[in-house]
Amino acid sequence: MAVPQTVTGEVGRGPRGVLGRLRRPRRPRLWFEILLIAVSYWTYSLIRNAVPEQKGKALGNADWIWRVEHALGVAVEQSVNHALNSVTWLIIGMNYYYATLHFVVTLGVLVWLYRWHPGRYAAARLALFATTGVALVGYYLFPLAPPRLMRGGHFVDTVMVHHTWGSMASGDLKHMSNQYAAMPSMHIGWSLWCGLTIFALASVPWARVLGLLYPATTLLVIVATANHFWLDAVGGVLCLAFGFTVARLWYGALPHALPRVVPNAVLCAD
Template identity: 80%
Template structure:
């Protein structure tokens, strides 16, 4: 009778005690890093601030190489003429003749580049936390590879070309619209025009909105945003349209990085991050040992 009671107690103890945690119970580290998770606000703010500071520091530390940048601008301009698509000068002059329009574009160029990008990041954080990290990775990889372009291919914007007769719309209309114009020109590398991150970032915003927004008119606005940005960077003579192609290639690289790391494009990941698995407590060894018979 006593032996039967002891056996029943042993069975109950073993059934109630959780299994000990072993190394084989844990998913591989790489799998844990790739798994969608709820982003932490303080970490994301710190990451964005440090990353943008580092990006600006490196971008502006690249030697300006004025002579080479002007030679490259001439080459780009001649290449566009060869392709029969050198329309930047015509757009620049036409839009500049409408004061209210070009002034609005100057402020568009200076502000929406940051405002819309940060707005999309906040929207992702709040409404699509499971996709946030992957989509943010696309943006960061896109921006990171752009630094190689600034270093390897210094390029003057059209407004700084010698003999190009382009209008620097910020100077002419005395507006604040470019970190490389007027009194702000010493704060930024003026010859970092290739690739255009105005296009890289705006296209990232547009594709993200189009893929994830639920309202049709919002999705359409998402697609129109990079198109309008292209018009603005050309009209203000801050970029050639080939700079936009460079931004598109950088974005393609960013999506490739995210696809390889997460195993899917950001929009294909779950909208909500799965709840973290409950932590399993290591039990003392004496608890795991069978009860001794008395």
């Protein structure tokens, strides 16, 4: 459990100049954060959906991933997909989980950090943004069809079969989103960011347990709904590792190791 700390005057006597001030933990400004998150997500969605879909290459990459997983002995996605699809109430719940919690929980953790851990907020947000940014490189370099779109994969598109809304790449919404931006999985990247943040900073044991369960459940959901391969999740983990590395290099510490509170007085220090 992280111990709450307060920034002292020592932080104010850190590296001087514009760069030094930018790298200090500081109190986030609500209007700026709302604008930044809105613009960043709009930009991310625009770039992600502007990446050429390259259907042939995406399907070929899916076949290659499937062969690699068979060689590694982890190609159980089809069994999971079929088994959970047979439990109607469960798979419908997973469809809605896939569609909503990806955004709701991530925004909720950002709000929680803003309110209760303002000194750590900027570093945690930077880790999330860097994770998301590097994922765009993956979408461009490695277009990948999800399992439900594979040729002869015999996967069940659970959103289509059960007539729920749960994927921007199914039904009438498929023309609004790049269907072949599956590697890396940002459902895993974001959920693991949420889970690790909660685990590191939550003060009650049950919340820390939920923090660990959230990315694990998300992994089951993305496979059960045939939206991702296991290896897409590995890609998401690697992106998150990159994001935390960027935050560590910029702020000199991982987000949870920074002071929890930044007094107003520090903002005026040189």
